Amino acid sequence: xxxxxxxxxxxxxxxxxxxxxxxxxxxxxxxxxxxxxxxxxxxxxxxxxxxxxxxxxxxxxxxxxxxxxxxxxxxxxxxxxxxxxxxxxxxxxxxxxxxxxxxxxxxxxxxxxxxxxxxxxxxxxxxxxxxxxxxxxxxxxxxxxxxxxxxxxxxxxxxxxxxxxxxxxxxxxxxxxxxxxxxxxxxxxxxxxxxxxxxxxxxxxxxxxxxxxxxxxxxxxxxxxxxxxxxxxxxxxxxxxxxxxxxxxxxxxxxxxxxxxxxxxxxxxxxxxxxxxxxxxxxxxxxxxxxxxxxxxxxxxxxxxxxxxxxxxxxxxxxxxxxxxxxxxxxxxxxxxxxxxxxxxxxxxxxxxxxxxxxxxxxxxxxxxxxxxxxxxxxxxxxxxxxxxxxxxxxxxxxxxxxxxxxxxxxxxxxxxxxxxxxxxxxxxxxxxxxxxxxxxxxxxxxxxxxxxxxxxxxxxxxxxxxxxxxxxxxxxxxxxxxxxxxxxxxxxxxxxxxxxxxxxxxxxxxxxxxxxxxxxxxxxxxxxxxxxxxxxxxxxxxxxxxxxxxxxxxxxxxxxxxxxxxxxxxxxxxxxxxxxxxxxxxxxxxxxxxxxxxxxxxxxxxxxxxxxxxxxxxxxxxxxxxxxxxxxxxxxxxxxxxxxxxxxxxx
Amino acid sequence: xxxxxxxxxxxxxxxxxxxxxxxxxxxxxxxxxxxxxxxxxxxxxxxxxxxxxxxxxxxxxxxxxxxxxxxxxxxxxxxxxxxxxxxxxxxxxxxxxxxxxxxxxxxxxxxxxxxxxxxxxxxxxx
Numbered sequence: 001x002x003x004x005x006x007x008x009x010x011x012x013x014x015x016x017x018x019x020x021x022x023x024x025x026x027x028x029x030x031x032x033x034x035x036x037x038x039x040x041x042x043x044x045x046x047x048x049x050x051x052x053x054x055x056x057x058x059x060x061x062x063x064x065x066x067x068x069x070x071x072x073x074x075x076x077x078x079x080x081x082x083x084x085x086x087x088x089x090x091x092x093x094x095x096x097x098x099x100x101x102x103x104x105x106x107x108x109x110x111x112x113x114x115x116x117x118x119x120x121x122x123x124x125x126x127x128x129x130x131x132x133x134x135x136x137x138x139x140x141x142x143x144x145x146x147x148x149x150x151x152x153x154x155x156x157x158x159x160x161x162x163x164x165x166x167x168x169x170x171x172x173x174x175x176x177x178x179x180x181x182x183x184x185x186x187x188x189x190x191x192x193x194x195x196x197x198x199x200x201x202x203x204x205x206x207x208x209x210x211x212x213x214x215x216x217x218x219x220x221x222x223x224x225x226x227x228x229x230x231x232x233x234x235x236x237x238x239x240x241x242x243x244x245x246x247x248x249x250x251x252x253x254x255x256x257x258x259x260x261x262x263x264x265x266x267x268x269x270x271x272x273x274x275x276x277x278x279x280x281x282x283x284x285x286x287x288x289x290x291x292x293x294x295x296x297x298x299x300x301x302x303x304x305x306x307x308x309x310x311x312x313x314x315x316x317x318x319x320x321x322x323x324x325x326x327x328x329x330x331x332x333x334x335x336x337x338x339x340x341x342x343x344x345x346x347x348x349x350x351x352x353x354x355x356x357x358x359x360x361x362x363x364x365x366x367x368x369x370x371x372x373x374x375x376x377x378x379x380x381x382x383x384x385x386x387x388x389x390x391x392x393x394x395x396x397x398x399x400x401x402x403x404x405x406x407x408x409x410x411x412x413x414x415x416x417x418x419x420x421x422x423x424x425x426x427x428x429x430x431x432x433x434x435x436x437x438x439x440x441x442x443x444x445x446x447x448x449x450x451x452x453x454x455x456x457x458x459x460x461x462x463x464x465x466x467x468x469x470x471x472x473x474x475x476x477x478x479x480x481x482x483x484x485x486x487x488x489x490x491x492x493x494x495x496x497x498x499x500x501x502x503x504x505x506x507x508x509x510x511x512x513x514x515x516x517x518x519x520x521x522x523x524x525x526x527x528x529x530x531x532x533x534x535x536x537x538x539x540x541x542x543x544x545x546x547x548x549x550x551x552x553x554x555x556x557x558x559x560x561x562x563x564x565x566x567x568x569x570x571x572x573x574x575x576x577x578x579x580x581x582x583x584x585x586x587x588x589x590x591x592x593x594x595x596x597x598x599x600x601x602x603x604x605x606x607x608x609x610x611x612x613x614x615x616x617x618x619x620x621x622x623x624x625x626x627x628x629x630x631x632x633x634x635x636x637x638x639x640x641x642x643x644x645x646x647x648x649x650x651x652x
Numbered sequence: 653x654x655x656x657x658x659x660x661x662x663x664x665x666x667x668x669x670x671x672x673x674x675x676x677x678x679x680x681x682x683x684x685x686x687x688x689x690x691x692x693x694x695x696x697x698x699x700x701x702x703x704x705x706x707x708x709x710x711x712x713x714x715x716x717x718x719x720x721x722x723x724x725x726x727x728x729x730x731x732x733x734x735x736x737x738x739x740x741x742x743x744x745x746x747x748x749x750x751x752x753x754x755x756x757x758x759x760x761x762x763x764x765x766x767x768x769x770x771x772x773x774x775x776x777x778x
Contacts, residue, residue, distance in 0.1 A: 009676070009766050016669040050714075057712050058667045061741040064763040065673060076743060170697045181697045182690075185715075197715060199696045199724050206700050206728070208693060 010066055015270070017066045021111050024055040026338075028104055029345045031055075032097075036348075039097045044085060053082040059107070070123045071110045077130040078103050084134050099129045101349065163195075163234035164221065166210040167202065179227055181208050187224075191216045271371055274332050281325050282611040288321055289608070289631055322609070329515065334374055336414045336423070337365030342378070343385050343412060350389045357396065357407040358389055367414035369421050373513060376493055377423070380486040384425040384509050385410060387482070392429035392507050402504060404428065419515055419537050426508035432501040437461055448594055456595050459499045463487040494535070494626065496643065498592070522610045522639065523588065524631070525601035528577025531637045532601075533610055533629055538590055538642040542604055545585040559598070561589075569649040570600040571640075574624070590642035597646055612639060624648045659684040659777055660703060664695040664721070665710035665739070670762070674708055674739070677766035678773055692716025696724060699731060706776055708769075711740040711751070719746060719754050726755035735776035739764060 031052045038044040056079040063071035078100065084090045106126040113120050168184045188194055192214025200209050211234060214221070221231060295310055302310075340362045351358040369377075393399075393408035400406055413424040434453055438446045441461055448454050463483045490497050495513035514520060514537055522533040523542070543561070550557050550568065557568040568587065572579045587598035610629040626641035663674045663686055675686045687704065689695040693715045698704065707725075711718035718738065725731045738756040740746060748759040758772050 010673060013669055013673055013676075016672060020667060020669045054666070054712070054714055057741065061762050062667055062669050064741065065670065067763070170700050172701055175697075175701050181693045185693070197693060199693065199716070201728075206696060208697075 014066060017062055018111070018115055019268075020062060021059055021071075024059050025104070025108055025111075026341070027055045028052060029342065032100055032104065033344060033348060035092065036097060039092050039094055042091060043088065044092050046086065049082060049086045053079060053086060056082060063111075068110070068114050070120050071107060071114070074103060074107050074110065074123045074127050074130075077127050077134070078107070081130050081134045090133070090135055093133075096133050099126070099133055102126050103130050161192075161213050161215050164192075164212045164214060164231050165234045166212055166224065166229050166231045167200075167207050168210070168229050169202065169205055169207045174228055184208070184227070184229065185210065187227075188212050191221070269331070271332075274328070274371075277328050278332070281321075281328050284321055285325070285609055285611050286630060288317060291317075293631070325609075329370070330368075332370050332372070333368035334371050335365060336367045336369050336374070336377075336421075337362070339374060339378055339381055340365050340412050340414070343381065346382060346385055347389065347410060350386060354390055354393075355395070356389065356393050358393065359407050359409050361409060361411045362413075363411065364414035367416055367421060369414075369513070370515065373421075373493060376489060377511075377513075380489045380511070381412075381423070381425065383482040383486050385412075388425060388427035388429065388507070392427035392431075394430050398430075416515070419521065420512050421515055423511040423513070424508055425511075426506060428506040431503040431505055431507055432458065432462070434458065434501070434503070452594075453501075454594055455499045455501070456593075458501070459487075459497060463497075520610060520612055522608055522629070524605040524608055524637075525586070525588070526603045526605060527571040527575065527601050530575075530577070531605065531631070532571070533608070533637055533639045534588055534590075534599075534642060535626070535639065536607065540589045540592070540596070543587050543589055543598060545587055545598065545600070547583070547585060561598075564596070566596060566598050568598050568600055569646065571645070572600075572602070574645060574649050588642070591646060595646070599642065599645065610639070657683070659705040660687060661685070661773070662687045662689065662695065662698050662704045662707040664689045664692070664707060664713070664718070666690050666713045667710075670710070673766070674769065677764075677769045681770065681774060681777070692718065692721040695721055699725065704734060706735045706737070706773060708737045708739050708773070709756075711738060711746050712744060719751065722751070722754045722756060737769075737773060737776065739769070 031048045035044050035048050035052070056075045060072050060075035060079055063069075063075060081090075081096070081100070085092055085096075090096070103126045106121060106123055109121045110123060112118075166184075166188060168181065170181055174180065185194065185197060188210055192212045194210050194212055196209070196211040198209050200207055218233075224231060292314060295314060298310075299307060343362075344360055347358050347360045350356075388410050389408070393410070394402070394404075396406045399408065409428045411424070411426045413426075415422050434446065437458065438444075444457060444461060446454060446457055446461075463486070487497055490511055490513070493513055495511055498510045498512070499507070500510070501507040514535070521536040523536055523539055524531060524533050526532070545559055545568070549559050551559070553565075557570075559566050559568060566589070568585075570579065571577075585600050586602075586604050587600045588604075589596055589598050591597050608631060610631070612627045612629060624641055624644040624647075625638050626644075627639045628636045629639055630636050659681065661678060661681075661684055663671050665671050665674065668690075671688050671690075675688075678684060678686070687698050687702070689698050691714050695707070695709070696716075699707075709718050709721060718740070722736060722738070725734070725736070735757040736755065737758045737760060738751045739760050739762060740751070742761040742763070744761075751759045757776055760769060760772065
């Protein structure tokens with residue numbers, strides 16, 4: 001039916017399609033995990049089945065609309081299977097459950113392939129499997145499947161739980177106050193389970209009836225009366241006619257509490273519009289910097305009073321701009337829990353595949369990160385979690401022998417720290433076998449003078465493309481491919497990865513990411529007459545160094561700093577400028593632990609809010625340069641990538 | 653003049669994307685505004701809240717099946733003559749005959765052609 005014109009017509013809805021299918025796939029993954037406990041039992045929780053059925057149904061419908069036939073067909077097969085389960089024609093057996101999981105994965109891949117313009121994966125095996133398990137549907141019945149209500153209105157309920165009949169009469173006054181059938185339903189659901197909701201006619205008016213099973217006391221339930229609902233206990237013989245209460249007096253304070261349901265208080269915004277908004281803010285930041293430069297040049301030519309007035313306005317503008325920037329940034333933030341939840345699914349899969357029992361612990365799921373980052377973090381996290389389970393965690397026997405719990409633990413943690421967000425993926429497995437890695441990489445200095453492991457070197461080795469410590473092909477995590485991709489993706493996001501590992505105790509990967517990419521605080525410095533910027537989040541501190549305290553060790557300059565040896569890297573050397581430093585030196589301390597290094601500059605000019613413009617010319621790749629910015633006088637300056645600079649310096 | 657009267661079209665579907673697609677398909681119909689509902693109960697509430705000239709109704713929805721909505725709506729004298737376009741996913745269990753028997757004015761399946769939907773709705777509105 002989708003002829004050429006309608007195809008064009010529906011193209012503008014592709015983003016809606018992807019967003020909605022993502023939501024449904026999330027529901028599906030979640031509900032599949034919930035019904036797993038019913039595998040092999042005679043019946044499956046009907047609420048979960050209903051939700052699954054409906055999600056596949058919607059996926060089928062919207063996929064058909066955008067002409068994504070493989071997704072439509074697969075979703076249809078899954079829906080039919082769930083339909084058969086729901087009607088009790090078949091039982092949920094392990095192979096059926098696996099087929100649902102497999103089908104969901106394939107469906108996800110089809111949609112992802114469509115999104116990225118790639119070839120579709122083959123749906124035939126998933127689809128055939130599901131179909132073979134579904135069996136033949138019975139003769140088409142002419143009636144609409146409706147639930148047998150008599151079954152659900154159980155005459156016997158436990159002592160604490162009671163059945164209540166609520167009646168809500170909708171009307172414009174309620175609607176204006178935000179009280180509607182949806183808000184009433186969700187509020188009732190918060191105090192119990194609604195086993196039936198139907199429209200009915202009450203005194204010539206349309207009303208809605210909800211049958212609620214709840215432990216909540218009658219007194220507690222009475223507060224619903226203030227919102228225009230009437231209620232009465234449900235008597236088995238015949239429902240009492242609801243007392244007709246005047247609903248006019250309903251707009252009391254209780255009404256407002258009904259409106260506070262989260263759903264109605266949020267809006268969906270196209271990410272593109274937010275990007276645009278951020279762009280506007282970025283332009284403002286640049287204009288603000290230009291204003292500042294202009295002001296400075298006027299200083300001598302206006303009176304002190306005028307100057308002060310202008311400065312005050314300028315300062316206020318600066319603060320407001322910062323608030324605006326933070327506000328726009330916050331709008332873009334989404335909880336990281338979205339990705340964490342997806343990992344549950346992965347863990348479940350891998351746990352089956354590897355035969356290891358895995359407990360996934362999630363902390364800080366409500367930590368917010370830029371939506372832009374969410375999409376790009378999925379693959380790196382996925383890989384780290386896979387690695388943790390297939391390489392990190394030992395098998396049960398090995399764990400027990402080592403005096404550990406039989407079940408392995410994988411922990412996902414997220415936390416905001418100032419301008420950065422820190423994400424940790426850890427396991428309590430065997431830890432990385434450093435001796436083996438050292439033996440296989442004899443030319444690499446893996447241990448420092450004290451015999452401690454240089455984790456940044458270790459990370460470097462395992463992030464080498466093609467690295468693997470295992471000889472046998474491991475299906476789950478590939479053959480070591482991936483850590484290089486993790487490293488690359490995180491670096492692209494201006495983030496860093498670090499690693500801690502202890503033999504026999506486990507491994508922890510820590511990802512540190514800037515909260516936002518577009519605008520950042522940067523330290524401005526000059527070297528050889530050129531100005532440079534360095535992201536503030538990359539700098540631990542700014543130090544003064546007395547040239548007399550510098551010692552030379554193996555051709556390297558070092559200083560003793562806080563009882564540690566701090567190597568010096570002179571940026572003038574790195575860039576091949578004449579050395580201009582004289583007297584006290586200024587340096588930025590970057591890197592952590594054994595990798596801490598002082599980057600020596602001529603002068604530190606200050607801290608500025610800068611707009612990062614990436615230099616993404618594919619033909620141009622200068623290591624050590626993260627991007628460029630302008631400070632307001634129109635001249636571009638380069639933003640340095642501290643970590644890269646260190647590598648460049650080491651190579652020279 | 654009839655053209656001066658505004659058409660209020662109620663779009664009932666649990667998929668946000670489909671609701672937007674339907675509205676887009678019908679946006680060129682003169683003097684038309686849209687109301688949306690994501691489930692059956694909400695659809696009925698919308699009818700109470702204001703006059704509706706035509707309803708586009710999905711069948712398989714949470715809270716109340718479209719056919720139940722249709723039967724309820726047709727049982728009320730006020731909505732006996734309101735045109736209702738049933739727009740259901742192909743392959744669903746409810747046949748065209750069932751939908752028409754329950755009171756549908758028109759039966760279309762998804763994926764739908766926007767042109768076809770528009771012309772059918774125009775027909776029903778005149």
